[in-house]
Amino acid sequence: MWVPFFAAAAAERCEPAIVERPLAIVRGMPPATCVVEANAAAHERGVAPGLTETEARARCSGLVTREFSEEQVASARHALLEATLAVSPRIEDAGPGLVYVDIAGLGRLIGDEAAIGERLVRHARAVGLRACLGIAGSRTAARVAARQATARIVAVPPGGERGVLAAAPLAVLDLPAPLETTLARWGVTTLGELAALPRAGLAERLGPAGLRAHDLALGRDTDPFRPYLPPPFWEEAQGLDWEIDDLGALVAVLGRTLERLCARLRAAHVWADRLDVQLQLATGARHERTIALAQPTCEVALMLTLIRFELAAHPPPASVTGVALSVRAVLGQAGQGGLWQPPAPRQRDLAALVARLAELVGGDNFGSPELVDSHRPDAVALIPFSPPDDGADGERCGLGGGAAILDHGTPRVSDGHPAPGSPSQLMLRRLRPAPRVEVVTEGQRPLRVRRRDVAMRVVAGAGPWRVSGEWWDAHGWARDEWDLLLHDGTLCRLAHDHVTDAWMLDGIYD
Secondary structure: OEOOOHHHHHHHHHOHHHOOOOEEEEEOOOOOOEEEEEOHHHHHOOOOOOOEHHHHHHHOOOOEEEEOOHHHHHHHHHHHHHHHHOOOOOEEEOOOOEEEEOOOOHHHOOOOHHHHHHHHHHHHHHOOOOOEEEEOOOHHHHHHHHHOOOOOEEEOOOOOHHHHHHOOEHHHHOOOHHHHHHHHHOOOOEHHHHHOOOHHHHHHHHHHHHHHHHHHHOOOOOOOOOOOOOOOEEEEEEEEEEEEOOHHHHHHHHHHHHHHHHHHHHHOOEEEEEEEEEEEEOOOOEEEEEEEEEEEEOOHHHHHHHHHHHHHHOOOOOOEEEEEEEEEEEEOOOOOOOOOOOOOOOHHHHHHHHHHHHHHHOHHHOOEEEEOOOOOOOOEEEEOOOOOOOOOOHHHHHOOOOOOEEEEEOOOOOOOOOOOOOOOOEEEEEOOOOOEEEEEEEOOEEEEEEEOOEEEEEEEEEEEEEEEEOOOOOOOEEEEEEEEEEOOOOEEEEEEEOOOOEEEEEEEEO
8 A cells, every 4th residue: 555745645634625735845944945745736737856945836836835744744654554454454564655465364354355455545545645555466566556556446467467567667666776876877767677687697786786676676575574563552743833822722733633543543443541642832841641531432522622621720831832642542342231230321421521520629639449558447549530340240339429338347345245226237337528526535435425516425335446557657547446325326436536636427337
């Protein structure tokens, strides 16, 4: 698969409005700006690489010029590789705009060579690239067929490689300049003429380089196939010709970049699991933000909303001169929800809710609780929110999102028997956050408990049970726990924090 004028195609991919206009990619500083690439419309008007920008504009008055962008070329190159990888598991990256695709065995899945070619071209078009495809028995013949093609897809019949290569000019092989100059002095201008030269004479005069050129002219692949492995992160970048200091304009640029990135994800049948935003600032620094997605997705509107919320909460400190978006891709798998779980919300609604909550309370104050390896009561940490697994067991269905946590327990008394009037086993309903209470003590034993305007007398009690930890650093803690029976029949657990000297109603037995 070959994309002609690749640097220009990469720029057109970022700006679809200039696809039909003559375009030149330039490099350098005025007045020495030179053309390094031009699209087909510009070539028809005499614009070619090597001309200065002034000469190019003299030949084509309506010429559109864009600065050469390595980020755009790299993004387009990865997009082409991922588009072909969605059709065949074996591809080779042969350079910007050129990909070798192994289609052996795809006939049973897709169809004949024409059907395979149509799918490859369609996937390339989905990521914004117009490609030509050559199908042949060797990589060299397929490349020449694609570059010489007058149609989108050219299939070379088995055994017809020599005929396709014979009339092709020598330049299609991209030989080293000294070797190409030597062959031109000999009067060799086509691959057929090169293939007709005696092999022994080429080896004697040109060495290994001559033999390799002869093999290519015959349509032989001497180099091994080097399969391409996709990177774990997918990235799209966009350079700017002006500085942006308005959030609305910045989101519009990010939206176009995100559309290209999501098109690549859909072509490869993967979803985004995490989104990284990198903004190049006018000061030379970078402003980076990471957005953990609640659910893997490839919806542009949803991720753009999350980016808007994130940048509104953490705006860049200076004007923006370039943007880059990267995602961690995962396979999107549809599955049935668990039998013991409530129906999960839609991805779009869930992610939007997460974004709004993060904007309301701050990203550092929102997430899923995770137990910390500590004996300290309620020692939890916040991690990025993720929905429960579909395979969660039925025991989790009873734990909702409320503030109360239920534990099995039996109220403890001094003689080891259940408290008077209590069943053999009760449930301790922990109150979170634990409300503070006022306690009157005698010899460190609670006598009366006052909560709000209600005072209650302690009838019976057991304790204290002392727990402590982390005394070796600034986060040390120590507390006493009491099980108390109050005169109104309430059976509760009190905790006395020795660090703050505060009493808290830790829970109530049901």
